[in-house]
Amino acid sequence: MPTLLHLDSSPMGAHSVTRHLTQTFTEQWKQANPGGKVITRDLAATPLVDVTGAWVGAAYTPPDARTPEQKEVLALSDTLIAELMEADEYVFGAPMHNFGTPASFKQWIDQISRVGVTFAYVDGAPKGLISGKKATVIIAAGGSYDKGTATEGLNFVEPYLKAVFGFLGIADVTFHTAGGSAVLNYGADRADYLKPHEAAVTELAAK
Numbered sequence: 541m542p543t544l545l546h547l548d549s550s551p552m553g554a555h556s557v558t559r560h561l562t563q564t565f566t567e568q569w570k571q572a573n574p575g576g577k578v579i580t581r582d583l584a585a586t587p588l589v590d591v592t593g594a595w596v597g598a599a600y601t602p603p604d605a606r607t608p609e610q611k612e613v614l615a616l617s618d619t620l621i622a623e624l625m626e627a628d629e630y631v632f633g634a635p636m637h638n639f640g641t642p643a644s645f646k647q648w649i650d651q652i653s654r655v656g657v658t659f660a661y662v663d664g665a666p667k668g669l670i671s672g673k674k675a676t677v678i679i680a681a682g683g684s685y686d687k688g689t690a691t692e693g694l695n696f697v698e699p700y701l702k703a704v705f706g707f708l709g710i711a712d713v714t715f716h717t718a719g720g721s722a723v724l725n726y727g728a729d730r731a732d733y734l735k736p737h738e739a740a741v742t743e744l745a746a747k
Contacts, residue, residue, distance in 0.1 A: 542576045544569050545627035549583040549645040550635045550680075557680035557721050558633030560734060561741050565631045565676060568745035579623050583644040589616065591650045599654055617651040624652060629674045630710075631745075632701075636681040640696045649704055658708050668709020675713045676744050677701055682722035716740055 546566045550556035566578060595617075598610035606614075624630075634641050641649075652658055660667050677698070685695035698715050705713050718737045724730055 542573045542629065543579060543627045544573070544576060545579045545581065545623055545630045547581045547583065547630065547648075548633040549642045549648070550633055551584045551642070551644075552635075556633070556635065557718050557724075557734070557737075558635045558678050561678045561680075561716075561718065561737055562631050562633040564738050565678065565741045565745040568742045569629070569631070572746050579627055581620070581623060583642070583648055586644070586648075587616075588644055588647040588651065590647060617654060620648060620651050621654065621657060624658070624670060624673075627673070630676065632675060632677045634677055634679050634697055634701065636679060636685075636695070636697050639694045640700065653704070653708065666707060668707055668711075670709040673710050673712070675705060675710050676741070677713060677715045678741060679715060679717040680721050681717060681719045682725075684719040685717070686719060714744060716744060 544566065546562055548556070548559050548562055550558050552559070570576060570578065592613075594610075595613050598606060598613045599617075601610055632645075634645055637643070640646075655661070658669050660669055679697050681695070681697075683691060685691050695717075698717070702713055702715075705711075716737070718734075721733070724733060
């Protein structure tokens with residue numbers, strides 16, 4: 541039975557473009573995978589924490605030597621990593637905030653990046669330990685940062701996530717960006733704006 545991890549990070553609730561599109565993706569995925577399981581993770585509703593010295597110390601302590609306090613420090617990380625490992629496919633909603641990901645998405649990345657668990661060093665070289673997974677990342681941006689535009693270099697979301705996921709072993713990553721969403725703040729019809737993006741993510745989910 542295939543499993544999809546549906547993860548959202550936008551704080552905008554029903555007004556979010558990425559949440560709408562990740563839901564569109566998930567609904568189509570369920571049609572294409574009857575009987576499939578969906579794991580839902582809402583980072584805006586998850587009490588994420590920053591990585592601390594105690595967290596790092598616990599992560600580098602062998603599992604059988606960890607104290608109860610260290611196990612508690614890593615409990616959230618363990619849960620988030622278990623979701624990644626269980627799923628066969630991912631759909632991530634990552635709106636652009638100040639040219640990068642939302643803070644919650646970065647906190648999530650810090651929690652799932654664990655040496656010896658999601659990556660390792662083999663003969664001095666990094667090796668991702670999350671293999672055989674497929675990811676679709678849906679980005680929304682107020683402006684346009686398409687290739688060939690004057691603002692292309694300000695899009696740090698796609699190259700950053702491609703690098704992070706690749707480091708962890710997730711090489712099959714597809715990006716879809718809903719750019720120019722700022723028009724929705726100035727009276728543009730939401731349904732008209734979303735229509736081509738809905739069609740694109742529906743096609744991606746059906747593959």
